[in-house]
Amino acid sequence: MEDDRLIIAGKAVTSRLITGSGKYSDDRLIKDILAAAECDIITVALRRVDLVKKGDSFLKYIPEGKTLLPNTSGARTADEAVRIARLAREAGCGSWVKIEVIKELKYLLPDNIETIRATEILAKEDFVVLPYMSPDLSVARRLVDAGASAVMPLGAPIGTNRGLRTLELIEIMVEEIDLPIIIDAGIGRPSHAAHAMEIGVDAILLNTAIATSKDPVKMAESFKYAVRAGRMAYLAGLGDESKKARPTSPLTGFLDT
Template sequence: MEDKLVIGGRELRSRLFIGTGKFSSNEIIPSIVKSAEAQVITVALRRIDFESKDENILNYIPDDCIIMPNTSGARNADEAIRIARLARAAGCGNWIKIEVVSDNRYLMPDNIETIRATEVLAKEGFVVLPYMSPDLMAAKRLKDAGAAAVMPLGAPIGTNRGLRTKELVKILINEIDLPIIVDAGLGKPSEAAEAMELGAGAVLVNTAIATAGDPVKMAKAFSLAVKAGRMAYFSGTGTVKEYAEASSPLTGFLLDK
């Protein structure tokens, strides 16, 4: 069976997207990408220094990856739109992860501004992946606005708190006919596996890898967990039962002999 994730017309083998923030240095990024077997890499446009050759984070991303610039720093739709256009003009391609955040404590995304930005950018031919607070009706509007996928948070960004929004993410998975990519909050591979078991199309992980004791190993751990969760989703999990059931019939072993 071919289980490809298709976004913006691209067939992706990897369902683990990664972010590039918070690493101790850019030099570790190629090893992370390789270890994660990641294809889609998000980079904050404001972190790209196009004038410096050494510092330019893009130089550290392998050529066969899809760069997904994000609009981190945008506080409303207009700023997100400007950043997206700058990214494309700078040669970063036409994928854009929209992040619109004006809350300083939890960095919660602004769904309404995100919908507005999605409408504009999808019309301009971008492959738009909006970061969002999980909410069914907002996700429906993002789909209508032309989003290529939706990216609900599992917990506030950078917290490693896990898939705390499971109840709402499950509803998106069941009701929205787009890939659901859980972004932000996943802190451990088991949590990424859980998201995939529910039917998420992919997950995006940054902090959990960047703040791990051994980021390269953790990238590999997430990669395996995502595959495990996806396989389990396809395989179909067994029924959860209230009472025990013996793996073998219980009675009479010794009496029979």
């Protein structure tokens, strides 16, 4: 497991769990949650950062050494996402960016077309681009061509905690796409996270399930174990499923002895 590092844009990442920094009752929780989850990467919504008074923002609660992943939450077009990414870099948040373009506010589903466009522009500007998308193989291939460093399909709509509702589509992407696949949105329980990792997904990004738990720190820790367990099971190789019982001592085994 020590050698099992996730590589994104040439950077080795130890933890396959990425958390967000929003929805907490108190930003001071962020430090403890990151410690409990043992995350290397944390997403930050630039919309919440006051660019005039950056020192007052929640960024001060993020320990040094973590990779910031500013997201473009609030962007409704590729142009807005690009603008937010550039502002994030100017504000000292680094060159990693999670593209999130949502122009459908009822279900908060990403706009894949605008997402591809933003990815193209930002990849050319040397951003490490991690696009959040509705799972679709053709779109994922276009994102790869556009210069994405990972692809982040949703498991279910944001904030629903409904798990891997898009399982079949994600399994196809895992099989066909060579870039890291990170499930972003929908993971509500540690068992959802473990399931996603078991099928070969490379990492999990989640926020709501931890932030809205009664004990966010304990929940962060439980997700850490779930992601590790799921990854370990994937590496070990899962047995085939069958609807019928298969005895460990078959009745016809004598024919081979």
